[in-house]
Amino acid sequence: MKVIKLEDLLGTEREVKSPAGWTSVRFLLKKDGMGFSFHETTFPPGLRFDMHYKHHLEAVFCYRGRGVLTNRDTGEKFVIEPGTVYALDQHDRHTLEAETELKLVCAFNPPVTGNEIHDADGAYLPDTGD
Amino acid sequence: MKVIKLEDLLGTEREVKSPAGWTSVRFLLKKDGMGFSFHETTFPPGLRFDMHYKHHLEAVFCYRGRGVLTNRDTGEKFVIEPGTVYALDQHDRHTLEAETELKLVCAFNPPVTGNEIHDADGAYLPDTGD
DSSP: OEEEEHHHHTTSTTEEEOTTSOEEEEEEOGGGTSSSEEEEEEEOTTOEEEEEOTTOEEEEEEEEOOEEEEETTTOOEEEEOTTEEEEEOSOOEEEEEESSOEEEEEEEESOOOSOOOBOTTSOBOOOOOO | OEEEEHHHHTTSTTEEEOTTSOEEEEEEOGGGTSSSEEEEEEEOTTOEEEEEOSSOEEEEEEEEOOEEEEETTTOOEEEEOTTEEEEEOSOOEEEEEESSOEEEEEEEESOOOSOOOBOTTSOBOOOOOO
């Protein structure tokens, strides 16, 4: 059993602050052996960010805030609010825009190693064996 | 892309109400093809419940409420509060007690099929191919 407190990860390599403005705290990474990674991500109000996880499936639960998710493959838009889950099961190109601060709980399969960066397309690069 | 609203699952087979008092809303199950399942679980104040996932790994993020998690294998106790994650990476026998209503976001690997029940030990039974 592992018990991990958010406050203990702040300022460590498990708190990733994007130059774009979002912050992602990685509670569980590949090396934790769960078969998925488990993060809390914060989008500040007004942030609009394009993503495309070519190599991962991701599920996201919103527990606070309000925003809009756009599926850039289809043009569809969805309100994101507490109690909304979205699942990127088709490696969907997507844009998330926060109207108020968004608090999101995210699971990735395969698990993120912690060393990925978003490339120019907003993807995480594939795992290279870490 | 799937976008799922909590309110749309209430009263369906994806809202599981335990006779013990907890409720689990299954946003993503095995058949959703994510490689993990993704739930929101609510423990009402005062509920104390023994669990033992012999066949699954589980990670849990608390976003509201306060409780105590006991590792029944070691006797250790941990405060569960917003921003706490616990990971059952050793199929740990555990007890969760809610002091106030606990709101939990849970990921299971392998994914729950939706048909499991807790057996007498508090385990989910293994997947039989659904």
